[in-house]
Amino acid sequence: MTDRRMLVVGAHSADFVWRAAGAIAKHTLAGGEARVISLSYGERGESGELWKVPDQTVENVKRHRHDEASKAAAAVGASFDSLDLGDYPLEVDNDAVNELAEIMRDFKPHVVLTHCDKDPFNPDHPVAYTAVAKARLLTAGAVVEAGFRTAPPSEFLVFEPHQPELCGFVPSVFVDITGVFEQKKKAMSAMAAQSYLQQYYAERAEHRGNHARKVTGNKEIRQAEAFMRVVPNVVGAL
Template sequence: MKRMLVFSAHAADFVWRAGGAIASVCAQGGQARVVALSYGERGESGELWKDPKQTIERVKAIRHAEATRAAQALGASFECLDLGDYPLRVNDKAVERLIEIIVETAPDLLLTHAEKDPFNPDHPVTYQAVEKARQLATGAGVASAFRTVRPPELLLFEPHQPELCGFVPTLFLDITPVWEKKQKAMEAFASQGYLRQYYSERAAHRANHARRIAGHKNIERAEAFQRVLPQVVRSL
């Protein structure tokens, strides 16, 4: 039973980029914990701000409800650190909290954003904070004077425009069996409904790539990830 931990810069990022992976782990009896660093209340909730009487606190409440419903549709839990967005600032106290979460969860799989993104300043900040927390939570791979966990596999999920972010897929995941769950999770985010079509099309494109690589003709939807660390195996 695998344990997955997902760090999302904003409340909805995990759905678009890793919803299928989360649903796949949970469908196989695993556990998935989603932690958003912010609600994306300022820069990720444009539909909600069309209301002239809208407030920050109301947007946060709506986004929390949407993210919770989306996570439940995938079989995961959701929580938010509410650090604010655009810009997202992760101070030492927040990094310590990320370390605590990693140690508490002791994940087998750790997912977060790619290292670069010229269109979203919050995504690289999240990567840097998570990578630092991962190294500290695992004792940088050696025995330490504080509690550590076994190093999890670190995967970066696909940015909105991968070719401009230095993102090179090294893993394609077939999410065809859980595609309906990801669709339901995407539908939970009325605040960013315009992204549903884009990520539905992206899943179909990645499935095309996966079919050509693996020769499996029944892959209809897929998600792409990039490994940060080499895979260690006992045999080929």
């Protein structure tokens, strides 16, 4: 069992599902605590199926997305909350960054996951990275005594974007999610507003499983998720 805490921050309510649901499930299965925070619901730009409903409203889409994301998070043992900042464009002001920093100070995550700092096809993902990176730095301060409340520095990783080769994403960590892949599929199936992504990310997990097998020689690995470290990890020995 572990008392490790994981914080996953997405620009939109479904982002964690496609990119990190397996890693979250592995974390909580081992006894860790996981929180998912979305900066927006993706109500305007990423809820296409819901906008096919006649007389649809933004508030109704938000309610639907909150319910979907809550069910998906529960499927992998995490909690879900949203700052509801709006999307396309996502704009994160200083108050929102400070709110995110306060969440980090209270939760004291051992690891933080979010988006890459580049994405030529999505205007909100780099904004989310910038906000999370700044909040994380504000949380830890200069790692000396400070005149404000701080928390220990966390590990900091970005999860795989939809088109990694165009986002400067080079995997440095693979998480074997074979044993929890059914939980990830359950989480993905909860996101009915973006059902078109389910097959893509199921196939991506298979691809990364192949890469993880080549790295380790472990033929038991069938599915994996990829991450890239932003700051180095520290170990006692190699």
